[in-house]
Amino acid sequence: MTNAHELGLPERVPAGDDLPAEVTVWEVGPRDGLQNESSVVPVEVKLEFIDRLADAGLTTIEATSFVHPKWVPQLADAEPLLAGLTRRAxxxxxxxxxxxRGLDRALAAGVEHIAIFASATETFANRNLNRTLDExxxxxxxxxxxxxxEGLDVRGYVSMCFGDPWEGVVDRAAVVAVGRRLLDLGCSQLSLGDTIGVATAGQVGALLDDFAAAGTPTxxxxxxxxxxxxxxxxNTLAALRHGVSTVDSSAGGLGGCPFAGSATGNLATEDLVWLLEGLGVRTGVDLDRLADTSVWLAGELGRPSPSRVVAALRG
Known part of the structure; x- marks a missing residue:
């Protein structure tokens, strides 16, 4: 008898009624994943990567960044990439x-959804944005x-929500204050980032409780x-139990923050989907196709995928 592991899927065993029925997987691989590569990935490879991610059922794929090429040369091809992108319904x-200036470029490229990247700490605002926290x-x-x-949807990233390599543990009140200001500006959603990967489940729950106390809907x-x-x-499971239903991840676990040296890879999309499928939470993602995509991209990059699920299914 074939078991779930041999099929490439975990057994679905819901772990309580406090979990969302469905989660939006916000795929950041083409932007947050590839921006940290030591070499520039050809635009043709990026376009195929995005197309394969859509084939795997991902419905939100963060394509690129309009940051100045001097700072992130890996994403200097934003215009040709968007011009060559086959947008799917x-x-x-x-x-x-x-x-x-980045917005001007995005509008000229016909973009409908943008994100801005803020800091919850003074030091990282200065290092990443060359601004003070208020500026x-x-x-x-x-x-x-x-x-x-112009009718665009705007997401606000808040970086360094839990720990900062220069300032240490981050005050939750400061994170909430930054997040609330972004929402007041007009952002429709906040993405709370553990930029250097130091958060624990207790911190995640406490921060989400603080946002709720400040009147922010989950x-x-x-x-x-x-x-x-x-x-x-x-940490993802802790967030799900607090009602969060959008989770960022990167196919194959690619990426980090080029301006935070201790940051390692993002949560791998395959690892996230394995968790969610096992909990009975719908994602709409075809795990086999996704794993194949990460194996293909790893070949293009010349190294194995960091994702443990990819290694288990395709190793």
């Missing part, structure tokens, strides 16, 4: 926009207001975990 292709909002305000006026929150200490899946 029912699939969103958000792009990261750092400032008004970053003066930079974001015209971007968000113009984007909303539907406006997403989570973005890195797996530096092996806690990304545990």
């Amino acid at each position: 029912g699939v969103r292709y958000p792009v990261l926009v750092p400032n008004e 970053q909002f003066a930079m974001f305000e015209p971007v968000v207001s113009r984007a909303v006026a 539907s406006a929150l997403a989570v973005h975990f890195h797996d530096t200490y092996g806690q990304a899946l545990t």
